[in-house]
Amino acid sequence: MGLEGEQAPDFTLPSTAGGEVSLSDRLEEGPAVVIINRGHWCSFCAEQLQTFSEVAYDLWFHDRVDILPIVTDSLPRVTEMRDRYDLDVQLQADPNGEVADQYSGTEETSHGLTGIAAVYVLDEEGIVRYEQVADDPADRTYANWIRYYIRNDYEDPFGE
Numbered sequence: 001m002g003l004e005g006e007q008a009p010d011f012t013l014p015s016t017a018g019g020e021v022s023l024s025d026r027l028e029e030g031p032a033v034v035i036i037n038r039g040h041w042c043s044f045c046a047e048q049l050q051t052f053s054e055v056a057y058d059l060w061f062h063d064r065v066d067i068l069p070i071v072t073d074s075l076p077r078v079t080e081m082r083d084r085y086d087l088d089v090q091l092q093a094d095p096n097g098e099v100a101d102q103y104s105g106t107e108e109t110s111h112g113l114t115g116i117a118a119v120y121v122l123d124e125e126g127i128v129r130y131e132q133v134a135d136d137p138a139d140r141t142y143a144n145w146i147r148y149y150i151r152n153d154y155e156d157p158f159g160e
Contacts, residue, residue: 004131008034008122009102013070013092016079021068021092023126030064032122033146036104037071037091038114040081044137045071045117051143053088059143063150072097072106072115104133121146121154129154 003009012022026032035052037045052067059065067089071078075093082091092099097106100115107114119141121130130149132141148157 002131003103003120003128006128008120008126008128009099010126011070011099011102013094013099014075015090015092016075016082017090021090023068023122026066026068027122027124027126029066031124031150032066032068032126033059034103034120034122035067035069036100036115036118036120037069038109038117038137039071039073039111040077041111042114042117042137044140046081046085048117048140048142049087049089049091050085052146053085055143055147056089059147059150065150068092070094070099070103070115072100072113119146121149123154 010024012020015021049069056067069089070092072094074095078091078093094100097113097115100106104116104118107116117134117137119132120128123129
């Protein structure tokens with residue numbers, strides 16, 4: 001499908017912080033990183049989220065970037081995931097995969113319906129400046145690279 005260069009689909013989802021989170025509301029404050037995760041059981045997702053948890057405050061404080069991880073699971077399971085891995089980012093629950101479908105897509109696995117893991121960097125206007133959709137569950141973009149990418153004016157920080 002490919003969203004790079006396109007307007008990111010808006011969404012409103014329940015958050016582990018309580019209430020709901022809307023992408024359009026968050027973009028009023030600055031850029032955002034949307035992360036699609038497979039489910040509360042996914043160790044690769046947890047590892048990736050921990051890297052974003054470590055840089056989330058720095059990105060928000062210095063660059064006004066909001067991190068919006070979306071997990072294709074129920075809110076109680078997503079809250080359990082946040083607490084189990086001691087994440088400093090709040091997670092959004094997408095139990096039916098409706099938002100994941102608009103971004104990277106979904107697939108049926110032995111765990112049921114899961115999102116296809118992906119990372120999207122959105123500029124202040126909501127345009128997708130970077131998209132990485134996993135070829136397999138272990139294929140991930142980590143937070144430090146995203147931080148460098150944003151601070152390098154949405155260009156590959158390593159010139160590749």
